[in-house]
Amino acid sequence: MDYKALGFKAGLEIHQQLATSKLFCKCPSELTENYNGKFERILRPTQSELGELDKAALEEARRKKRFVYYASPSSCLVEADEEPPHEANEEAVDVALTVALLLKADIIDEIHFMRKIVIDGSNTTGFQRTALIALNGEIDGIKIETICLEEDSARKLREEGKKVEYALDRLGIPLIEIATSPDISSPQEARKIAEKIGLILRATKKVKRGIGTIRQDLNVSIREGNRVEIKGVQDLNDIPKILENEVKRQLELIEIAKKLKGVKADDIKKQEIKDVSMMFEKTQCKFIKKALKSGKVLAIKLPNFAGLIGGVKYKEHRLGKEFAVHAKIEGGGIIHSDELPAYGISENEVKEVKKILGCNEKDAFVISVGNENTAKNCLEAVKRRAMQALEGVPKEVRRALPDGFTEYMRPMPTAARMYPETDIPPIRITKERLARIRKNLPEMPEKRINRMSKEYKISYEEAKQLVYRGRDDVFEELVKKYGYERIVARILLNVMAEMEKEGYDIDIALKRVNEVLEGLNKKLFAKEAVDDLLRYLTKNPKAGLDEAIKKCKAGFMEEKEIRRIIKGIVEEKEQLIKEKKERAFSPLMGIAMKELRGKADGALVSKILKEEMEKVLHS
Ligand SMILES: [Zn+2]
DSSP states (O other): OOHHHHTOEEEEEEEEEBSSSOSSSSOOOOOOSOOOEEEEEOOOOOHHHHSSOOHHHHHHHHTOOEEEEEEOTTOOTTTTTSSOOOSOOHHHHHHHHHHHHHTTOEEOSEEOEEEEEOOSSSSTTSEEEEEEEEEEEEETTEEEEEEEEEEOOOEEEEEETTEEEEESSSTTOEEEEEEEOSOBOSHHHHHHHHHHHHHHHHHTTOBOOSTTSEEEEEEEEOTTSOOEEEEEEOOGGGHHHHHHHHHHHHHHHHHHHHHTTTOOHHHHHTOOOEEOGGGGTTOOOHHHHHHTTTOEEEEEEETTOTTTSSOSSOGGGOHHHHHHHHHHHTTOOOEEGGGOSOTTOOHHHHHHHHHHHTOOTTOEEEEEEESHHHHHHHHHHHHHHHHHHTTSSOOEEEEEOTTSOEEEEEEOOOSTTEEEOSSSOOEEOOHHHHHHHHHTOOOOHHHHHHHHHHHTTOOHHHHHHHHHTTOHHHHHHHHHHHOOHHHHHHIIIIIHHHHHHTTOOHHHHHHHHHHHHHHHHTTSBOGGGHHHHHHHHHHOTTOOHHHHHHHTTOBOOOHHHHHHHHHHHHHHTHHHHHHHGGGGHHHHHHHHHHHHTTTSOHHHHHHHHHHHHHHHHTO
16 A cells, blocks of 8 residues: 555554552552452533533443442552542652653653543543653654653443443553654554654563553544544554554545535435334344344435445445444444345345335435334434545544454544643652653663674574563573573573463563573583473472472483493494494484483583494494
């Protein structure tokens, strides 16, 4: 795809959890399933807090939900909103300032926390606290517009009808939010910039790791499209795919808008939702039959939409999917005429519905089946979305899905969502504080990768992986103590990756590498035994190295024993040696090492094998 020609523009918003205690209380930033209480709330935005209610807030309020919160040892009265927030966590502020300096941003003089309205229930207060830390940073030619410090929201556990349940453990974990300008010009560049920012965050050694600890939001548009925000991308590698898909989706919607030229919003607005249940009295469609026992089949005509709902340019981004998500939010589902006849709905039934709705061959219809009220709400939602289709791409917030696609989440919030947080005193950033942080700035990741690969003669990729996984410190520490750069790099990257897949506890493994290397250094076993020993020590955290060596049969054999084994091999292969002379060495060495790997030093095996072969050749 020619992204330049399409006028592709993207920006990133990266949220990284910090590995400190919480932002406004002393609770640990640990997720837990260990709940010790729950309570219920209904949240409503008040006019006074909001000034003017924004679109997103209104839509949430319209959904009238009940929220249940689960308390745990990772939450206190602050998370429950029964106690005002404490002063902002100093350590978290320091990490944010460190990141700001690394990104060459201008730090503001005084930090003021603000309240940002959220009424999806993910904050017990109805707002999220956030503070601007710095502006105008830069990375790889892309401007960093803002760096903020904010509190993470509560963790959604499940949603059933109008009831939503949240865990309070995540609420209040400090988050650094980094927003770039929308000047990223391709999906690949977006991935690259996100990776670089991620490395800088990790360089502070104060960020959490693992799934869900860093979330990337993307905003993206193409020239004829519109700005769309995509929330919650968890894996860096998904970024290009998601952006590419969004471009295709926008192209599909632009194409549909072109084909709908001449249709007016009013033409759709005036369409009435009609009860077409009687057309399905004898239907073969199982779910309609079932639904008709207590519900209805409702239908609405969409003028000039025939052929446009089932996919025009990109079937996988068809308008029908958008309709379905809007209906899902209302608690129901839809079927549209582009996909019919199907599901047991006959050609004749389609004809009858068309007749009642007054459809000509250019018109489409959508039906919703089930509870009358729900079905009606579903079709109203479809109608609203169909009117937006006339304009092309609606400005909206979408959710990233694991398969690289996205789905509608809510309208784009308007800007009037912030007001000052009066419970938290402002923080003046003193020169002394900045000087202290500047003095302790970590090495920039790029520089560190280059230095490590040169200094320790490991590949650039290995150095990058060590930095990326946060094992750079462990690596340097171990290598300074024992040497064995190549072995240490292999253990920390490849062996650990294998062990992780096999289900070993990597935190324990990392702690035990030291002992293994010490044993290697004392020549207690051959380097080939390292993997087995590390596995044994990780699986048996109480076992000592001696036990591991014994159990893994990893100890060095005595030279006498080695010679006995090699002699045996040489005797068995005497014929081969006589035929091939010196060229028999390599296959025999292979056989010997297969038997002696981990129990004898390769150089010693080679020496003895040569001696024994000489004896045969000169006999
Ligand atoms: Zn707390």
